[in-house]
Amino acid sequence: MNLLLSLLFTRLRYTKRNIWRDKDAAAFVRSVADGNETVPTVTVAGHAMVNPSKRQLLDAVREYAPHLLVS
Numbered sequence: 001m002n003l004l005l006s007l008l009f010t011r012l013r014y015t016k017r018n019i020w021r022d023k024d025a026a027a028f029v030r031s032v033a034d035g036n037e038t039v040p041t042v043t044v045a046g047h048a049m050v051n052p053s054k055r056q057l058l059d060a061v062r063e064y065a066p067h068l069l070v071s
Contacts, residue, residue: 003040006054011070012061014042 007014017025019037029041032048042049042057045064049056061068 003042003052003054003057007057010054010058012068 004016019026019029019039026037029037029039033041033050038050040051042052042060044057044060047060047064049060052060
């Protein structure tokens with residue numbers, strides 16, 4: 001919830017998936033979270049992060065997808 005609220009104050013676009021309704025999303029989360037269904041699990045340009053902070057997420061965007069940042 002903290003990350004979701006933090007994203008409201010950025011201009012980043014994102015897509016939410018419900019892992020309890022989407023079997024493929026749940027399988028992906030388990031594959032990158034040591035078999036756990038840990039949320040949020042975020043991908044930035046193909047790089048997965050489990051329960052990142054806002055700072056970690058923004059650092060990943062700067063590194064892997066800087067074009068997504070709006071000045």
